Amino acid sequence: MSRPGTRIAAAFARCRAEGRAALVTFVTGGDPTPADTGAILDALVEGGADVIELGMPFTDPMADGKAIQLANIRSLGSGTKTPDLFAIATAFRARHPATPLVLMGYANPMVRRGPQWFADACTAAGVDGVICVDLPPEEDAELGPVLRAAGIDIISLATPTTDAARLPAVLDHASGFLYYVSVAGITGQQQAAVDDIAAAVARLKAGTDLPVAVGFGVRTPEQAAAIATHADGVVVGSAIVDIIGEHGANAAPLVRDKVASLRAAIDKSIKAVA
Amino acid sequence: MTATTTLPNSLRSQPDARGHFGEFGGRYVAETLMPLILDLEREYRAAKQDPAFKAEFDELLRQYVGRPNPLYFAERLTENLGGAKIYLKREELNHTGAHKINNCIGQILLAKRMGKTRIIAETGAGQHGVATATVAALFNIPCTIFMGAVDVERQKPNVFRMKLLGAEVRAVESGTRTLKDAMNEALRDWVANVHDTFYIIGTAAGPHPYPELVRDFQSVIGKEAREQILEAEGRLPDMLVACVGGGSNAIGLFHPFLDDTDVQMVGVEAAGHGLDDLHAASLAGGSPGILHGNKTYLLQDEDGQIADAHSISAGLDYPGIGPEHSWLHSIGRVRYEPVTDDEALAAFQKLCKLEGIIPALESSHALAVLERIAPALGKDKIIVVSLSGRGDKDIFSVAQALGVEL
Numbered sequence: 001m002s003r004p005g006t007r008i009a010a011a012f013a014r015c016r017a018e019g020r021a022a023l024v025t026f027v028t029g030g031d032p033t034p035a036d037t038g039a040i041l042d043a044l045v046e047g048g049a050d051v052i053e054l055g056m057p058f059t060d061p062m063a064d065g066k067a068i069q070l071a072n073i074r075s076l077g078s079g080t081k082t083p084d085l086f087a088i089a090t091a092f093r094a095r096h097p098a099t100p101l102v103l104m105g106y107a108n109p110m111v112r113r114g115p116q117w118f119a120d121a122c123t124a125a126g127v128d129g130v131i132c133v134d135l136p137p138e139e140d141a142e143l144g145p146v147l148r149a150a151g152i153d154i155i156s157l158a159t160p161t162t163d164a165a166r167l168p169a170v171l172d173h174a175s176g177f178l179y180y181v182s183v184a185g186i187t188g189q190q191q192a193a194v195d196d197i198a199a200a201v202a203r204l205k206a207g208t209d210l211p212v213a214v215g216f217g218v219r220t221p222e223q224a225a226a227i228a229t230h231a232d233g234v235v236v237g238s239a240i241v242d243i244i245g246e247h248g249a250n251a252a253p254l255v256r257d258k259v260a261s262l263r264a265a266i267d268k269s270i271k272a273v274a
Numbered sequence: 275m276t277a278t279t280t281l282p283n284s285l286r287s288q289p290d291a292r293g294h295f296g297e298f299g300g301r302y303v304a305e306t307l308m309p310l311i312l313d314l315e316r317e318y319r320a321a322k323q324d325p326a327f328k329a330e331f332d333e334l335l336r337q338y339v340g341r342p343n344p345l346y347f348a349e350r351l352t353e354n355l356g357g358a359k360i361y362l363k364r365e366e367l368n369h370t371g372a373h374k375i376n377n378c379i380g381q382i383l384l385a386k387r388m389g390k391t392r393i394i395a396e397t398g399a400g401q402h403g404v405a406t407a408t409v410a411a412l413f414n415i416p417c418t419i420f421m422g423a424v425d426v427e428r429q430k431p432n433v434f435r436m437k438l439l440g441a442e443v444r445a446v447e448s449g450t451r452t453l454k455d456a457m458n459e460a461l462r463d464w465v466a467n468v469h470d471t472f473y474i475i476g477t478a479a480g481p482h483p484y485p486e487l488v489r490d491f492q493s494v495i496g497k498e499a500r501e502q503i504l505e506a507e508g509r510l511p512d513m514l515v516a517c518v519g520g521g522s523n524a525i526g527l528f529h530p531f532l533d534d535t536d537v538q539m540v541g542v543e544a545a546g547h548g549l550d551d552l553h554a555a556s557l558a559g560g561s562p563g564i565l566h567g568n569k570t571y572l573l574q575d576e577d578g579q580i581a582d583a584h585s586i587s588a589g590l591d592y593p594g595i596g597p598e599h600s601w602l603h604s605i606g607r608v609r610y611e612p613v614t615d616d617e618a619l620a621a622f623q624k625l626c627k628l629e630g631i632i633p634a635l636e637s638s639h640a641l642a643v644l645e646r647i648a649p650a651l652g653k654d655k656i657i658v659v660s661l662s663g664r665g666d667k668d669i670f671s672v673a674q675a676l677g678v679e680l
Binding site for chain 1: 292300301302303304305306307308309310448449454455457458461462465466468469563564565566567572574576577578579580
């Protein structure tokens with residue numbers, strides 16, 4: 001279901017051609033304020049991120065650990081509204097025409113103004129994909145059809161509990177890339193063993209041609225490099241969000257350095273499987 | 275909205291196979307939880323077919339909970355209101371003092387059946403936490419209760435009760451530090467411990483199959499009331515009244531009567547300081563959205579951010595409502611009415627003085643709506659009210675509201 005020509009497919013194809021995994025980075029939109037997010041997103045790109053996940057803040061982020069919970073509180077506390085998120089995305093798209101931008105968040109803020117409104121806003125802002133944490137394949141009808149009709153990728157999540165019986169349903173609705181949540185848990189906590197990750201990625205890739213990116217608990221360049229050996233992409237969120245939590249409006253240069261260190265480690269990592 | 279031709283023949287056949295009550299309900303959870311939710315559904319279907327499961331449930335309700343509890347004709351309250359005859363379904367006489375235990379007995383039996391070795395639950399006021407800690411003690415299963423830090427502070431007696439019963443109580447510091455955040459934290463714990471942990475959800479909400487199974491376990495309220503009123507009056511009541519937070523006592527009372535078209539039903543939401551101020555009336559003041567695994571009416575802003583709820587009754591202080599209530603509201607089968615803190619307080623005191631029963635502040639909302647409804651109904655009419663809990667836990671809140679220093 002991967003559509004060549006989209007920014008997401010192109011980014012993974014380019015990384016593949018370079019013989020490396022893609023670096024996927026997450027920050028929460030509007031953290032610490034909507035005005036600061038543009039510079040932080042630029043720092044992600046400058047540091048070498050291949051795909052940007054922009055978190056939509058939510059009052060009740062029940063799949064997130066402490067770091068991203070606090071980011072949500074900071075963002076909402078500074079008055080971030082849904083139109084601000086799309087303004088941030090629109091401005092990003094104008095500055096970075098080729099970098100894939102994915103909105104990540106929870107279902108309620110996405111469907112609040114109506115699924116069609118959300119799909120139209122994504123299209124207008126140049127958003128390439130959407131990750132909705134609490135929308136399993138069973139509830140795809142809520143948002144999937146309108147996004148697919150708009151040509152926006154729905155990035156599906158697979159987890160250690162996604163067994164062989166469920167996997168086809170998960171893959172059936174997937175496009176863009178497949179996000180493997182490497183631990184049964186919340187964001188930013190413990191990391192899975194690399195052997196387990198390698199086995200899981202192999203299992204997923206047997207069922208799909210989509211690139212597989214691995215996230216949850218990936219904090220250091222060493223961890224990123226180890227995963228990059230086995231996966232098509234490495235997702236880092238909480239470790240970057242922590243820097244924003246500590247340095248607020250001054251975080252951009254430090255974010256750039258962090259991302260650059262992750263990217264350097266990934267570049268050095270040799271892929272075990274072509 | 276009025277009933278349309280698309281309605282099913284029976285209103286008691288919801289949810290559909292995907293866990294939807296009309297447009298409400300569903301399974302809006304992270305992928306990590308989906309296999310477990312599907313397991314639970316399979317196990318629940320099997321348990322429903324298993325006579326041994328039903329026998330054990332019934333036996334515990336009889337010998338441990340103390341069922342059936344009475345359907346009591348409140349003669350002095352009836353005289354005072356000067357209209358319909360008022361019967362009280364005495365859930366407050368159950369072990370642990372509320373209807374919550376009915377559901378906990380059912381769910382701990384499911385946990386045992388699934389071989390789970392750890393129990394978690396969320397709690398607001400602490401009633402569901404106490405009921406969960408109670409059944410966990412009875413079945414000798416370790417138990418962790420998540421409770422908002424604000425609620426831990428204002429419900430100290432219940433925190434101590436849970437600890438006495440052997441539960442670990444974890445104060446939740448995230449978000450608004452109340453019930454909804456306790457539920458978020460329980461979900462976070464669950465997703466990290468899916469292999470051994472059973473989540474006992476306290477109300478008829480959350481992802482499918484919870485709204486259905488909680489309703490089924492609580493339906494003992496309505497089944498008993500139905501038999502009891504037939505025995506006392508030789509006919510069905512004209513109206514049922516129950517308070518609604520998540521709505522488990524209300525759906526438990528209503529569900530066995532849903533197809534009896536002559537029985538009117540009133541669900542009472544907490545209107546807090548009033549609908550134009552802080553309140554917890556999701557149907558009267560909210561709109562459909564997705565939270566905690568289900569689509570239902572929520573208090574939320576134009577961006578879908580969840581609003582803070584307020585009620586003097588901690589058990590009703592939640593910004594959502596069970597999905598079956600959202601559906602019954604949308605098809606007009608049940609009428610939902612708001613009752614303010616002040617109205618509930620007045621009804622609380624009235625029942626103490628007239629009937630010698632201290633009702634929970636939650637149940638006091640149901641009693642308060644009688645002031646508007648009962649006098650207008652003729653003396654030949656019958657109303658059954660769910661007295662869902664006793665008010666011993668609330669005496670501190672009530673004293674504070676009345677300006678009494680204890």
